[in-house]
Amino acid sequence: MSQSVLKEKKVTLLDLLDRILDKGVLLNGDITISVADVDLIYVGLKVLLSSVDTVERMRTAAAQSPAQIEEK
Amino acid sequence: MMVYVYAIIDRPTVLVPAIPGLEGAALDTLPYRNIGAVVSLSALGKSRPIEANLWQHETVVEALMTDHSVLPVRFGTMFPDEAAVQAVLRTRYAEFSAGLKRVRGYVELGLRVLWDDDSDLPLTPDQQLLPSPGSGRAYMLARLEEECKLQVRRERANALAEDIHTPLARLAAETTRQTLITPRLLLTAAYLVKREQVSAFRQEVEMLNSTYPEVRLLCTGPWPPFSFVAVTDEQ
Numbered sequence: 001m002s003q004s005v006l007k008e009k010k011v012t013l014l015d016l017l018d019r020i021l022d023k024g025v026l027l028n029g030d031i032t033i034s035v036a037d038v039d040l041i042y043v044g045l046k047v048l049l050s051s052v053d054t055v056e057r058m059r060t061a062a063a064q065s066p067a068q069i070e071e072k
Numbered sequence: 073m074m075v076y077v078y079a080i081i082d083r084p085t086v087l088v089p090a091i092p093g094l095e096g097a098a099l100d101t102l103p104y105r106n107i108g109a110v111v112s113l114s115a116l117g118k119s120r121p122i123e124a125n126l127w128q129h130e131t132v133v134e135a136l137m138t139d140h141s142v143l144p145v146r147f148g149t150m151f152p153d154e155a156a157v158q159a160v161l162r163t164r165y166a167e168f169s170a171g172l173k174r175v176r177g178y179v180e181l182g183l184r185v186l187w188d189d190d191s192d193l194p195l196t197p198d199q200q201l202l203p204s205p206g207s208g209r210a211y212m213l214a215r216l217e218e219e220c221k222l223q224v225r226r227e228r229a230n231a232l233a234e235d236i237h238t239p240l241a242r243l244a245a246e247t248t249r250q251t252l253i254t255p256r257l258l259l260t261a262a263y264l265v266k267r268e269q270v271s272a273f274r275q276e277v278e279m280l281n282s283t284y285p286e287v288r289l290l291c292t293g294p295w296p297p298f299s300f301v302a303v304t305d306e307q
Binding site for chain 2: 012023024025
């Protein structure tokens with residue numbers, strides 16, 4: 001195999017990361033990324049990092065009384 | 073449980089690949105008019121960006137690509153339910169249709185060009201000899217010389233990157249590129265190439281490797297068209 005068409009796993013993993021984490025279609029979903037076993041969420045297109053628990057509570061609160069969302 | 077999305081696809085229902093999604097979940101297609109989203113059910117918090125999950129996501133997208141036009145979706149994209157996914161398909165239908173049409177029959181090839189040129193790299197500040205006290209002028213002249221070297225190097229880099237990029241761009245419908253992200257990374261680029269042109273592209277990369285011994289071209293792919301899901305100004 002020629003040197004220029006590298007299928008070395010490390011080079012390809014870097015290329016994969018560059019694409020799959022940073023490119024591709026960005027939908028209006030919740031992107032959940034786990035870091036050190038703490039689940040972090042990007043809510044919509046705003047980079048809001050929050051624990052899953054907090055976001056779930058905010059969501060529940062918003063469903064019940066939109067005007068009274070408290071930050072915990 | 074949430075709905076995990078892998079890709080937007082050019083059919084409302086597809087024969088999903090006989091491979092599992094993340095966490096071994098079954099793949100499914102959610103339709104909207106003549107397009108669809110390929111999904112699986114995921115337990116919340118389970119889409120950790122560990123190597124296994126990343127490759128699983130990529131494997132699903134690549135398997136879909138063999139028979140369909142596909143817009144790959146970013147890793148970790150999840151929705152609370154299927155209706156939410158279909159709502160997005162509805163809202164952005166025109167964009168997705170156009171994107172699917174644009175990439176049909178194309179793959180992405182990635183390129184990194186390493187520049188083995190350190191002969192003219194300017195000295196870093198801590199490598200430079202300290203000027204003797206009082207020789208402010210000498211110091212300024214030395215800085216000016218370093219700046220000129222840097223500028224010359226940048227211009228050489230741009231010219232060389234252009235010489236390498238141009239023949240490859242001829243084989244592509246669209247391209248993206250960046251020059252000198254780091255001093256040794258002369259060129260980082262992606263090319264949207266017709267499937268049938270992949271071997272011609274690789275041959276061109278080989279030729280460029282021989283023609284320019286001071287650089288090393290690393291070509292990866294074919295990839296799903298991650299870099300080309302949206303319309304860019306660059307061509």
